[in-house]
Amino acid sequence: MSATPQGRGPKRANGEREAEILDVLLRADTALTPGEVAERLGGEPTYSTVVTILTRLYAKQLLVRHSRGRAYAYAPVTDEDGFAARRMRSVLEERPDRQAVLARFADGLSPSDADLLRRLLGSDPHQDQ
């Protein structure tokens, strides 16, 4: 994370944009051209921004594209081994409300919780290791 050249702020904003556009493509029944994506987003990110982000998502192998007329039409990748699903997850996870929707098996711990947990499990008489 610290390896990224730009700060946390702009990167996060980009991630949210990517999530938004990925969302639009997931909702659509067919592949969409950048113009159609921009239209569905209500014109808030400009056409050129949409093209940039679509190209970036394509480079990340999250989208497939085929030419339609003079433009490319983009659609989400659906693959067999779930490779794209993982990438898609990391992008969609930038959405602010996302965490509230997932039920995670075990979240990471604060250092004090980790100590507490080790103590709880260490004192367990059924310990079998």
Place this chain on the structure above:
Amino acid sequence: MRIAVYLPLLLSLLAPLGARVMSERCEPRLATWLLTVSALVLGAASTLSLGLLAITGLIRVPLLADLGHWSVHAVQRDDPTHLWVAMIAGLLLGGAVLAVGRMLWTRARSLAAAAQQAACMPAHDGLVVIEDDTPDAYALPGLPGRVVVSTGMLHLLDDGEHDILLAHERAHLAAHHYLFVALAGLGAAANPLLRPLAAAVTYTVERWADERAAAATGDRVRVARTVGKAALAAPHTPGGRLPGHALGILGHRGLPRGAGPVPRRVAALLAPPLRHRPEIAVAAGAVLAVVACSIADATRDLHLLLELIGV
């Protein structure tokens, strides 16, 4: 109208106590239901209270009084509510409506996005395995939902522990836990005093799924160890993802006051199972009945006031 209209707001102050008692002393399935229903009923009732109070302010506006054929003088004589109370209630009501609308919109969109994503994931028996060395596992709501597990998590756990993990995540999907979390959150959006109830629901659904996994495998200690193992291996999350977690839940079972949800889940699994506590359900039901009666009473009073001041 004098007291009844304030009762839902006053009783909302009991939320931290209720959240603590229900989440720590009550069997988790019952606790989840009680907490969710309480958050919804109290959230709706306190919004209605604010609405009733705001109306007593609106009927003093001469233009509206003309429209409704009310006498502004009679309102000032007969209405026990101060104008400033009505104005504050109106402001709070506006805030509550905005917060509820905003939450409904973002949560509905997130759930729809999750369902879309779930539908795009190729799955065997509802399970999606992703190539990722970071141990991670979660239930993704959808129609049908998916259990997503990383290869890192699969390598971390042995076969028996895989069964526990899957039983836990499938319990989330089968019992629609995301709906309980969302509905309790809606109550808390309408009335921030109810946030401890919503925070407690995010904890009790985990406890509910833990107990389902324990019932499926017949070994609560093993479930405790699996949860602990997964949590210790998961990447550290900076605190504050769910800041409400610590609210309303104080020291219990020898845990320090600020203990996070995972140590509390593990401690609960290592302790004997909690009994059904009908008296807690009765107490919660009694509070909610008082709330419902007070709203009915306040509404009737406002109706009588409007009749009284009619010209």
